[in-house]
Amino acid sequence: MASQLRQLSVRSPGSEGLSSEISPFQSSTEFALRADNAVIDRVGRLACREAFADLITQYDGGNANYDVVRLCQIQGEDAIQNVGLAEFGLSEFSTAEYSGFGLDNGIKVDQTFGLMGEGTPFTRNKVSRGAMSDEISSVSDVQHTSYVGFYQEGNVLKTIDAIRPKHGLTNCKILTFNRDCYVFSKGEEVMVWDGTEARKLSETEGYSPPKAETIIAPIIDGDIACAAYGRLWVSGVNGDYQTVYFSDMLLGHQWYDGSQELDDWGNTAGIIDVAEFWPDGEDTITGIAAHNNFLIIFGRKSILIYSGAQGDPAGEQGIKLEDTIKDVGLVNQDAMCNIGTDHLFVDSLGVRSLGRVIQEKSAPISEPSMNVASLIRPLIATYSRNVRLIHMPAKSLVICLFPAMREAYVFQLGRPSATGGLRATRWTGCDFFDSITVRTELDEKTVLGGRDSRGLCVYGGFKQPTDYPFRYESTVLAGTDTLMQTMIPKSTSYSFHAAKTPSVFNATWGFGADMEYSRPLRNPKGKSEFKTVTTSLNGTGEMLRIGFDSMIEGTEMSMQQITLNILLGRIIV
Amino acid sequence: MTNPVGQIAGIYSAYQGLKDADSLETYGSKIRSELDVMGDNLNKGSAFKGYGVTSNLGNTTVGVDGSVNLGVGQNQGMMNASNAYMNAGQNFMNQSMQSTAGREQSIYDRSMAMQNPQLNRAQAAQQAREYAMGRGGVRGSQFGGTAEDAAMARARAEASNTASFGAMQQAQQEQMQQANIANMYNTAGQANYQTSFLPMQQQMALMQQAQHGVDASQTGQLTGLQYMAQLGLGGAQVDVNARKAASELKGNIYDSILDNTKSIFDLF
Numbered sequence: 001m002a003s004q005l006r007q008l009s010v011r012s013p014g015s016e017g018l019s020s021e022i023s024p025f026q027s028s029t030e031f032a033l034r035a036d037n038a039v040i041d042r043v044g045r046l047a048c049r050e051a052f053a054d055l056i057t058q059y060d061g062g063n064a065n066y067d068v069v070r071l072c073q074i075q076g077e078d079a080i081q082n083v084g085l086a087e088f089g090l091s092e093f094s095t096a097e098y099s100g101f102g103l104d105n106g107i108k109v110d111q112t113f114g115l116m117g118e119g120t121p122f123t124r125n126k127v128s129r130g131a132m133s134d135e136i137s138s139v140s141d142v143q144h145t146s147y148v149g150f151y152q153e154g155n156v157l158k159t160i161d162a163i164r165p166k167h168g169l170t171n172c173k174i175l176t177f178n179r180d181c182y183v184f185s186k187g188e189e190v191m192v193w194d195g196t197e198a199r200k201l202s203e204t205e206g207y208s209p210p211k212a213e214t215i216i217a218p219i220i221d222g223d224i225a226c227a228a229y230g231r232l233w234v235s236g237v238n239g240d241y242q243t244v245y246f247s248d249m250l251l252g253h254q255w256y257d258g259s260q261e262l263d264d265w266g267n268t269a270g271i272i273d274v275a276e277f278w279p280d281g282e283d284t285i286t287g288i289a290a291h292n293n294f295l296i297i298f299g300r301k302s303i304l305i306y307s308g309a310q311g312d313p314a315g316e317q318g319i320k321l322e323d324t325i326k327d328v329g330l331v332n333q334d335a336m337c338n339i340g341t342d343h344l345f346v347d348s349l350g351v352r353s354l355g356r357v358i359q360e361k362s363a364p365i366s367e368p369s370m371n372v373a374s375l376i377r378p379l380i381a382t383y384s385r386n387v388r389l390i391h392m393p394a395k396s397l398v399i400c401l402f403p404a405m406r407e408a409y410v411f412q413l414g415r416p417s418a419t420g421g422l423r424a425t426r427w428t429g430c431d432f433f434d435s436i437t438v439r440t441e442l443d444e445k446t447v448l449g450g451r452d453s454r455g456l457c458v459y460g461g462f463k464q465p466t467d468y469p470f471r472y473e474s475t476v477l478a479g480t481d482t483l484m485q486t487m488i489p490k491s492t493s494y495s496f497h498a499a500k501t502p503s504v505f506n507a508t509w510g511f512g513a514d515m516e517y518s519r520p521l522r523n524p525k526g527k528s529e530f531k532t533v534t535t536s537l538n539g540t541g542e543m544l545r546i547g548f549d550s551m552i553e554g555t556e557m558s559m560q561q562i563t564l565n566i567l568l569g570r571i572i573v
Numbered sequence: 574m575t576n577p578v579g580q581i582a583g584i585y586s587a588y589q590g591l592k593d594a595d596s597l598e599t600y601g602s603k604i605r606s607e608l609d610v611m612g613d614n615l616n617k618g619s620a621f622k623g624y625g626v627t628s629n630l631g632n633t634t635v636g637v638d639g640s641v642n643l644g645v646g647q648n649q650g651m652m653n654a655s656n657a658y659m660n661a662g663q664n665f666m667n668q669s670m671q672s673t674a675g676r677e678q679s680i681y682d683r684s685m686a687m688q689n690p691q692l693n694r695a696q697a698a699q700q701a702r703e704y705a706m707g708r709g710g711v712r713g714s715q716f717g718g719t720a721e722d723a724a725m726a727r728a729r730a731e732a733s734n735t736a737s738f739g740a741m742q743q744a745q746q747e748q749m750q751q752a753n754i755a756n757m758y759n760t761a762g763q764a765n766y767q768t769s770f771l772p773m774q775q776q777m778a779l780m781q782q783a784q785h786g787v788d789a790s791q792t793g794q795l796t797g798l799q800y801m802a803q804l805g806l807g808g809a810q811v812d813v814n815a816r817k818a819a820s821e822l823k824g825n826i827y828d829s830i831l832d833n834t835k836s837i838f839d840l841f
Contacts, residue, residue, distance in 0.1 A: 273710030314713020316720040321707020
């Protein structure tokens with residue numbers, strides 16, 4: 001007698017994001033084994049990410065092949081009229097939008113500054129981890145031969161010839177301090193952009209290098225840097241990654257003066273030698289950050305947490321070592337970001353939460369990336385030098401970007417998943433190296449440093465120069481309590497939310513690791529934005545998985561529910 | 574008319590008168606010679622005989638020419654002590670006149686040597702606290718190191734300053750003390766020096782005591798001589814007076830005889 005048709009329903013598929021850590025024998029359909037170019041939308045559905053859309057594409061540099069490798073911004077002072085708004089991606093704000101709201105004279109927009117890597121294109125293969133197996137593809141990159149500073153003026157990115165650091169992609173840091181942008185490059189003197197002119201730090205009037213009775217370092221040439229608590233904190237000066245130099249209050253050109261007669265008696269700059277305080281005997285400074293009134297000095301395998309960095313660190317009630325943490329470190333200084341309530345960083349084991357680490361001392365029981373730990377760890381091991389962690393505050397996202405892969409694992413801030421880890425998805429085709437949030441008086445724009453000569457991009461909308469895939473693969477679906485039982489999928493229906501059904505929208509399914517079956521989904525039913533498409537399925541096997549493969553072509557799409565009709569076969573014994 | 578008997582009596586009377594006068598003159602010469610002898614004897618008898626005092630301290634004599642041989646000198650022991658005191662006083666005075674710089678350094682060194690272990694312990698404790706707080710590697714422009722380092726350095730500097738000023742005061746006090754000691758020794762030396770004359774003074778006091786006896790003795794001597802001179806002079810005077818009276822009596826008798834003779838002759 002034929003078995004009865006059974007219906008499996010996957011509600012809010014992948015709403016808990018990716019998970020590489022659950023057992024394939026465990027039916028947890030809220031997790032996904034693939035969630036490419038996805039985010040979890042405001043109602044908890046798996047939705048496509050927004051586009052890496054063009055923003056500023058004109059570049060006055062001589063080399064046509066360039067990547068924007070770093071970005072920072074100076075707070076805008078001058079209000080911009082509507083005529084300039086489009087150039088900042090704010091064309092939607094007409095005069096009428098802001099007139100009458102105290103913004104009659106226009107709106108203020110942060111000024112964008114950054115570094116470009118110029119070079120020659122080359123093609124290489126890249127290997128990325130799929131849901132269940134590696135995927136090899138070809139990718140074209142720009143081989144950087146030089147770096148140059150730039151700033152945005154109108155709709156053009158203008159080079160700053162005076163800023164040409166040797167390093168840009170790695171061993172480099174740019175940050176804003178007291179309305180100036182500082183470029184730190186390993187072994188090179190700091191370069192400063194004040195929004196109008198560029199100079200070397202030593203060319204600043206009143207420049208005072210670190211000195212005791214003699215000059216300790218004639219120039220500040222470190223590349224590990226942080227601006228916090230009114231000071232610059234720099235390591236790597238003279239190639240020394242055991243020492244942090246901190247500048248005078250709000251004076252980035254005035255450094256430690258240990259001579260008997262101070263040039264400036266108000267100078268409170270100084271030096272911190274951390275060599276004696278590594279909990280593991282030795283380490284090397286890989287990053288400096290500020291969070292929750294602490295100054296955090298990261299090593300490769302340990303962390304030093306200082307309090308009292310405000311005021312005069314060397315004074316009474318000044319800086320002191322609050323805590324040290326072993327066996328947790330930072331792979332490079334670009335692999336950390338502050339999310340306001342926490343400071344996330346990339347350790348060899350994944351993305352870690354400093355809040356958790358502080359709370360739980362040296363034995364954190366979980367990390368934000370725990371759901372994708374086995375996916376992300378090999379990538380971190382391979383790309384530890386250039387993995388980056390980027391916060392998109394306007395989107396409540398943290399991007400763990402692997403530029404060499406052009407892929408990122410994206411963590412959804414807010415409610416964590418059921419496991420305690422942040423809900424994670426994977427983005428592919430990440431044509432950017434860096435991101436900043438350009439704040440205006442009307443809106444916040446998530447600006448991306450585009451690759452492949454794209455200039456500045458913006459994370460927004462759903463229209464990219466090329467369409468991008470939105471893919472999902474479920475975990476193993478359990479038809480009965482007996483996992484190892486043959487299932488015969490007969491049909492499926494996808495309930496999704498989209499203004500327009502993508503032209504490429506395929507149902508995918510398979511048994512075990514392979515999603516060997518694919519069938520286009522056509523003729524959606526439904527007149528509202530909620531639509532349903534159905535298709536018949538075939539094949540038979542154990543450990544059934546379902547998914548979809550779509551291309552985002554300019555409109556948003558999110559998956560509401562997937563329903564399957566199956567027949568149960570024999571039990572494998 | 575002339576009376577020859579009267580004349581002869583007159584002549585005889587004159588003769589006897591001259592003869593008596595000669596006898597008186599001779600006697601006067603004799604008395605003068607005797608008075609000379611007596612004066613000479615008185616002179617010799619009244620001459621200063623000298624005297625002396627004998628005590629446990631020594632024998633003091635006053636010579637006939639008035640020279641004094643005290644026979645007692647300064648007390649040598651006292652002199653020696655005085656010299657010793659004076660020498661000591663001189664030494665201390667010399668010391669008190671030296672520059673105090675060397676002594677200041679010495680006192681400072683000792684003071685710091687006494688304080689350094691405590692300061693070192695305090696610094697070690699401070700560095701340990703600093704290390705425990707993770708501030709061991711912190712250096713600031715305002716302090717060179719940390720505020721605690723600066724405080725420790727300040728404490729050391731203050732200790733050094735205090736020791737330095739203390740050493741200066743101590744050296745000055747010592748200098749003053751040496752001056753005082755020098756003064757004390759000098760005073761003692763002077764006192765001893767003065768005291769060394771005490772035997773002489775005492776001998777001289779004895780001499781003064783003896784002076785009364787000497788005076789009494791001389792008074793007796795002179796009184797005796799005076800008596801003797803008075804008696805000698807008196808005897809001579811009495812003798813002269815007796816002779817004078819006898820002479821005058823004789824003269825009167827002669828005058829009377831003459832007068833009587835004349836009257837007899839006048840009867841004639």
